[in-house]
Amino acid sequence: MRGERAALRTVKEAVNQRRGDMQFLVGGGLNFEKSPLELRERIAFRSEELTRALPLLRQELGLEEAVLVSTCNRVEYVGITLDAKRCRAGWSHFLESYHGFQADWGTYSEFRQGRACVEHLFELVSGLRSMVIGETEIFGQVKAAYEAAHRLQTTGLWLNRLFQTSFSAAKAARSRTFITRGNLSVSSVAVELAERLFGDLSGRSVMVLGAGETSEKTLRALEGRGVSLLLVANRTYGRACELMKELHGEAILWSEFLERSADVDIVISSTSAPHYILTREKLLPLLSRRKGDPLFLIDLAVPRDIDPSVNALDGLYLYNIDDLQSIARQNREDRTAEIARCRRLLEPYIERFTKWAEQRQKRSHGPNVMGDFRTA
Structure with missing residues (x-):
């Protein structure tokens, strides 16, 4: 009997340790602000390539959930990982493995963690991170990338909630400001x-x-x-x-x-x-x-x-x-006030997602998925 109880305690401890593993919301990639067109065009992913690219992305970066966004101005990912350091290093390995050439990926790539990921995604979907501020195509492009990942079952609880909240936030920002007025695409x-x-x-x-x-x-x-x-x-x-x-x-x-x-x-x-x-x-x-x-x-x-x-x-x-x-650039200067208004409108949605994540973790006594979310 004592042996059975000891074995049971060992199993429970292993399960609790697994549930307590620190997980992180991470993201990064290349965009027009840091990387040249010559490089972006060589690593662009067509929609039909995601079936092969997403599983490889998860494998190389160690992601439990993943979305890959590829547009004319960026190739970026968002994911959930147990090892943020592996994720950061794995991005270069992923690009080299898939596209078959080497480059100075560290110079041209960005890496984000925690709250910075949420803010970036929400601003991206709202058109605030685009070359042409307020352009509308990016909303559909990110939504299509998320839906592709969802169909391929590379999203789960955290990214489903994150992306769905970002779409609601973007719609509110666009409808309540003049960020989409004028030549914005x-x-x-x-x-x-x-x-x-x-x-x-x-x-x-x-x-x-x-x-x-x-x-x-x-x-x-x-x-x-x-x-x-x-x-x-x-x-x-x-x-x-x-x-x-x-x-x-x-x-x-x-x-x-x-x-x-x-x-x-x-x-x-x-x-x-x-x-x-x-x-x-x-x-x-x-x-x-x-x-x-x-x-x-x-x-x-x-x-x-x-x-x-x-x-x-x-x-x-x-x-x-x-x-x-x-x-x-001139469009951006003309819309400085609207950018500030959009960010104020996005903030409640960011806080709402933050609180949901924290409450979800407390209820389940599970992994700290957001990691250093508030201080990132």
């Missing part, structure tokens, strides 16, 4: 850049490559700008036709876009192609047909759609997503 800023190049888009011809969310927003931003010819090309021709039902423009076959590029003033590209779709070799024959007329290329894709070397060709002027930062 990357696509709108691209159109604003085109207007600056020409002074006025009236009578100009524009071709948009791709028919995804960014391309659709670009097309809508071009509406009412006096564009004389608006073309859209997409690998799925039906999708291009579907867009043009609502907009005043022409859908063309993907096989025709290079030929038609010789007749437009501006090409704005935003596809999900893993390689360049416009190169020096493809564009060079068009120049003689243009008779000296300049062609402006705006590349919004990550990885990039247009070979940077085309900028050396006479008559071609290439701008990429990082070139939009000067316009974005």
